[in-house]
Amino acid sequence: MSGKSVKLINDDGLRLDGRHADEIRPMKIEIGVLSRADGSCYLEWGRNKVLVGVFGPREVHPRRSQRADTAVIRYKYNMASFSTEDRARPGPSRRSIEISKVSREAFEPVIMAELFPKTAIDIFVEVLQADAGTRTAAINASSIALADAGIPMKGLVTSCAFGKVDGQIVLDLNKEEDNYGEADFPVAMTQDGEITLLQMDGNLTPDEIRKGFELVKKGCKEILEIQQAVLRKKFETPVEEPEVET
Numbered sequence: 001m002s003g004k005s006v007k008l009i010n011d012d013g014l015r016l017d018g019r020h021a022d023e024i025r026p027m028k029i030e031i032g033v034l035s036r037a038d039g040s041c042y043l044e045w046g047r048n049k050v051l052v053g054v055f056g057p058r059e060v061h062p063r064r065s066q067r068a069d070t071a072v073i074r075y076k077y078n079m080a081s082f083s084t085e086d087r088a089r090p091g092p093s094r095r096s097i098e099i100s101k102v103s104r105e106a107f108e109p110v111i112m113a114e115l116f117p118k119t120a121i122d123i124f125v126e127v128l129q130a131d132a133g134t135r136t137a138a139i140n141a142s143s144i145a146l147a148d149a150g151i152p153m154k155g156l157v158t159s160c161a162f163g164k165v166d167g168q169i170v171l172d173l174n175k176e177e178d179n180y181g182e183a184d185f186p187v188a189m190t191q192d193g194e195i196t197l198l199q200m201d202g203n204l205t206p207d208e209i210r211k212g213f214e215l216v217k218k219g220c221k222e223i224l225e226i227q228q229a230v231l232r233k234k235f236e237t238p239v240e241e242p243e244v245e246t
């Protein structure tokens with residue numbers, strides 16, 4: 001959010017990557033890509049590439065982290081050192097700790113953790129390539145990986161950001177828009193539209209926020225349809241029965 005004067009929307013209303021204000025970047029998803037994880041997902045969203053592995057419900061180490069009444073949900077967001085233009089410093093940072101916390105909280109209302117007391121459900125996110133919107137990409141991928149792991153959930157969580165670029169409210173900011181735009185508001189919501197994550201970077205008027213929410217609802221609906229289609233495809237594919245000799 002430097003506010004530097006770079007023209008990000010042309011006279012036809014198109015953004016640098018050719019999108020209209022209300023368009024999300026193209027999304028590509030693969031499910032079940034990690035054989036050691038209970039559930040996994042690889043997701044590309046524009047130039048973002050994220051990989052998520054879900055483990056559990058499983059025994060908790062250290063034991064003192066156990067809870068007698070529920071599973072503990074742990075979410076770890078990590079950026080590979082080669083994921084950004086400048087080398088990202090390896091290991092946890094203030095930013096990655098914050099993203100891990102708010103992303104875990106984005107899932108707490110939907111994961112039925114009370115069914116698995118004394119266990120842990122671990123969600124590991126590796127950002128392989130970052131181009132703004134990695135926390136939202138990671139939440140969308142985590143939702144699919146959790147479903148792939150068979151973790152009972154009240155529904156999927158979808159996530160997308162809106163922001164302000166060249167004075168206009170737009171959906172799903174890319175890196176140039178994030179760098180030179182005026183505001184970035186990542187949002188996550190349940191299938192029923194309950195907001196489970198809302199962060200703000202920059203200033204918007206109440207009217208602009210209202211408009212942004214209209215866009216983000218539309219974006220999340222599109223993402224939910226993509227997530228559902230991927231899961232349907234995976235779980236509707238009939239498992240081939242081995243031929244039995246008689």
Ligand code: ADP
Nearest residue numbers: 084086087088089130131132133134135136178
């Ligand atoms: P998000 O990726 O969720 O939008 P930010 O708004 O914090 O999160 O970051 C925007 C983008 O800035 C990231 O997607 C990434 O491209 C870049 N970025 C973030 N942290 C770093 C870092 N430590 N080093 C280099 N680039 C970074």
